[in-house]
Amino acid sequence: MTTFPQGFVWGAATASYQIEGAARExxxxxxxxxxxSHTPGKVADGHTGDVACDHYHRYREDVAIMEDLGLHAYRxxxxxPRVLPGGTFNAAGLDFYDRLVDELLARRISPVATLYHWDLPAELDWRDRDTAEKFAEYAEIVHHRLGDRVATWTTLNEPWVSAFVGYGSGRHxxxxxxPAAAFTAAHHLLRxxxxxxxxxxxxxxxxxxxxxxxxxxxxxxxxxxxxDGLANRLFLDPVLRGSYPDDVxxxxxxxxxxDLGDLPYEPIDVLGVNYYTIARLAADPAAPGHAEYPGSEGIAWLPPHGVPTEMGWEVIPSGLEDLLLRLSRDYPGTPLMITENGAAYDDAVKDxxxxDTERIAYLDGHFRAALRAIEQGADLRGYLVWSLLDNFEWARGYHKRFxxxxxxxxxxxxxxxxxxxxYREVIARNGLD
Known part of the structure; x- marks a missing residue:
């Protein structure tokens, strides 16, 4: 592979509920x-995140694996709910992240902290306006403890999923x-x-x-x-321009x-981009609409081309290249970081x-697409693969391995x-020394 720019950051990503376990510790x-997950019928085979990968107890082993892979960064x-259970500060909850960050830094891996990856405290609800203010208080508490060692802070992960899969289709x-709850949640997440x-x-x-x-x-x-307005611009424009697009x-x-005019604004320093696939659409008067895209009656989602991943998602690296170039064109001056990209396949252990040659081919194709975008002017700073570990894949339980x-x-x-x-070999040949 042609060499990526010097300083390009390579890493991997995870999320707390998907790997930590220790749900009641x-x-x-x-x-x-x-x-x-404890509600019958909501998650495949009744799987829960109670134990997950037990990263809470095995984080040192996992960080040692990261070091062996040569990762520059770990998201x-x-x-x-570990930090503020029931709205009350829990010092022991932050102690775990103290230990994790110190272990990462000891092995020269930069910590990238995401404050919200879908595990909202059970007593809160994104339909409530004041959840946004409570999030800001939580952000300040976590930064107070870790801010001396964590440089990069991500507020939310995939607010579209939180809003439209959590409150629209109800799959999460x-x-x-x-539909009204989905839009309300989206607005409050942006706040x-x-x-x-x-x-x-x-x-x-x-x-x-x-x-x-x-x-x-x-x-x-x-x-x-x-x-596109509901999936992309509903979030891109408020985050990067401070207001909703007129059509949205x-x-x-x-x-x-x-009242959509009450949306506050704060510029960001880098946009995290999660990319997995594209949407193929066609007009179809008989299409009933998609619950995760309210008002989409008459629009049909077409099946993927080629052999999809285990998630049923089309493998199309050129979509990543196009996306990075679009972001560079439509929102100039915004540094970009791929914060998730990866694929689930039916991995088998043999001898x-x-x-997992399919995953290697998938990543290789997407890395090359990212490099093409850089060569055409995209300000892409790094690439964090999803995921470091197989983990609890939300409503699909433990059946999909990323x-x-x-x-x-x-x-x-x-x-x-x-x-x-x-991936270790790719990192050794590219980016940071």
Missing amino acids: DGRGPSIWDVF FSVSW APGVTD AHALGAQALRAAGADEISVTLNLTPMAGDPEVTTLI RAHIAKFTGL GQVA GLVRVDYESLERLPKASAHW
């Missing part, structure tokens, strides 16, 4: 995902199915991002970010414009009487190894896959 309170999320926690960013800025945070899952569209613009604002007004490292969910043994060894 050291004062941690329940999250909406604890409640959801993790802080568990809000808290399992609400109401939380801005207020949290303001709190972090006031506290002296070095670098502030937000991570958005962004989906390029394929199809006639008359069909794709609405879905008008669409939201069809479902809710929210003590996992020869990890560079295989986790045996009975013994909890870690086994680096062929993709992990390949």
Whole structure:
């Protein structure tokens, strides 16, 4: 592979509820995902994050694996209900992240902290306006403890998923199915991002970010414009320009009487980009609409081209290249970081190894697409692969494996896959010294 620019950051990412376990230890309170996963029928085979990968107890082993891979950075999320269970400060909850950050720095791995990756304390709700203010208070508390060692702070991970999968289709926690609730949650999440960013800025945070899952569209613009607005511009414009696009604002007004003019704004230093696939769309008068895109009646989602991943997602690296160039064109001056990209495959252990050649091909194609975007002017600063470990894949439970490292969910043994060894070689040839 052609060499990436000097200073390019390579790493991996995880999320607290997906890997930590220790759901009831050291004062941690329940999250909406604890409640959801323990509700019969909500998660495949009744799986929960109670134990997950037991990273809470095995973090030193996991950080040693990161060091062996040569990672420059590790993106993790802080568990809000571990820090503020029931709204009360729990010092023991932050102690874990103290230990994790110190272990990362001891092995020369830069910590990248995400404050919210979907595990909202169970007593809170994104339909409530004051949840945004509570998030800002939480951000300030975490920064006060870790800000002397953590340079990069991400407010939210994928607010589109939190809003429209959590409150639109109900496939994710808290399992609400109401278009008005989905738009209300989206608005309050955007408020939380801005207020949290303001709190972090006031506290002296070095670098502030937000991570958005962004989906390029394929199809006639008359069909794709609405879905692009709901999937992408609904979040991009408020975060990077301070207001909603006019067409999105008008669409939201069809479902809710929210005062959209009360949206605060705080510039960010880098935009986190999560990319997995594209959406292929076509007009179809008989299409009933998609619950995660309220008002999408008459638009059909077409099946993927080629062989999809285990998630059913089309493998299309050119979509990443197009996305990075679009962001550079439409939102100039915004540094970019790929904060998630990866694939789930049906990994099999044979002779003590996992020869996940499909994942290697997937990552290789996307790395090359990212490099092409850089060569055309995209200000891409780094690439964090999803995920370091196989983990709890939300409503799909433990059935989908994204990890560079295989986790045996009975013994909890870690086994680096062929993709992990390949990634080590990529890192050694590219970017930072």
